[in-house]
Amino acid sequence: MILIIYAHPYPHHSHANKRMIEHAATLEGVEIRSLYERYPDFNIDVAAEQEALSRADLIIWQHPMQWYSVPPLFKLWLDKVLSHGWAYGHGGTALRNKSVMWAVTTGGDERHFAIGEHPGFDILAQPLQATALYCGLKWLAPFVVHSTFVCDDETLQATARHYKQHLQSLLEVANG
Numbered sequence: 001m002i003l004i005i006y007a008h009p010y011p012h013h014s015h016a017n018k019r020m021i022e023h024a025a026t027l028e029g030v031e032i033r034s035l036y037e038r039y040p041d042f043n044i045d046v047a048a049e050q051e052a053l054s055r056a057d058l059i060i061w062q063h064p065m066q067w068y069s070v071p072p073l074f075k076l077w078l079d080k081v082l083s084h085g086w087a088y089g090h091g092g093t094a095l096r097n098k099s100v101m102w103a104v105t106t107g108g109d110e111r112h113f114a115i116g117e118h119p120g121f122d123i124l125a126q127p128l129q130a131t132a133l134y135c136g137l138k139w140l141a142p143f144v145v146h147s148t149f150v151c152d153d154e155t156l157q158a159t160a161r162h163y164k165q166h167l168q169s170l171l172e173v174a175n176g
């Protein structure tokens, strides 16, 4: 089962993520949890999130990039749900050997991420990658959608189709 943890602060105003989610939702074996719709008061049901994660073989962390990082509710989700004794630490083995993929959309194009002294997208991925590895998750290559500000609807639809195909192939690998 693929579990998409979806964190868009304004899901109804989304262009890129909305289409990706719509396409992913048509796949069998995919469950989507839209954090901002589920927890508008930021009161995350940790037990329910952990139960959903337990059922998943592959976890997707999907969100728009915000200030080179994740939206605040997703950060809170990481802090609360990946708890000691469950995701890491003594007895914390719940996520071991599952896989995770970061699906992120950005306003900037690829060159936009070349600014600064230590440029590169891999650097931005590092906190999430390290979090995943610390919890025993396998880190898959991220699915990155750049230049969302300038993409027309046709391009976004094509990207969403590509996303769906990619999830489908990951499902097939997971099912052996």
Ligand SMILES: Cc1cc2nc3c(=O)[nH]c(=O)nc-3n(C[C@H](O)[C@H](O)[C@H](O)COP(=O)(O)O)c2cc1C
Pocket (backbone or CB within 6 Å): 008, 013, 014, 015, 016, 017, 018, 063, 064, 065, 066, 067, 068, 069, 105, 106, 107, 108, 109, 112, 148, 149
């Ligand atoms: C508060 C905020 C911060 C953002 N920070 C970044 C950023 O650091 N880098 C970037 O490329 N885009 C940034 N963006 C642009 C979003 O990533 C972009 O609008 C989003 O990926 C588009 O997806 P959507 O159509 O699903 O909303 C930011 C947007 C907002 C609202």
